[in-house]
Amino acid sequence: MRIKDVISLLEKEPMTAREICNALQIDPPQEKVVFEVIKRSAKILKRRGKQLLMIAPKCRKCGFQFETMNPSRCPKCKSEWIEPARFFVRP
Template sequence: MREADETTRQRIVDALREEPATPSELAAALDLTPNAVLRHVEHVSRSVGNSDERFLVAPPTCRACGFDDFDDLLNVPSRCPSCKSEAIDEPTFTIE
């Protein structure tokens, strides 16, 4: 299938099958905004769940205190609820 014929979500699935990626990395590779990637990833996570593959998420992590128990794993939080730091690593997605 040619790249122009693939949907954005299919391109995200193909990229995540190759290697893990953050929303910013996917956005840069696919010429999207990180928020658009997060909306697509939400749908991708549901559709992959219906197959033999697994959609995995490494949660966002606070670089200041190590907190990683965020409520919404498919989001990029702006601040840590524990220490209020804004130094948050993005979640990383992969499909295996």
């Protein structure tokens, strides 16, 4: 997986880490690698004068908004039904 490929996907539309895995035909267990690539791509985009933004993950049960990229459980209602973070590039 190349950073260039991830950036080109995120410039088109907001995507989750799982959607990036599917688009690049990567195994879903490698989702953690995608998060690392997203972090590195943010630095590259900053040098190019662009921004990598994140639509925060939220609990689908109570609506709690998370600050982390990949939460596992809601601290408010303890639900594991979480809408994943979406990433996109803004010029």
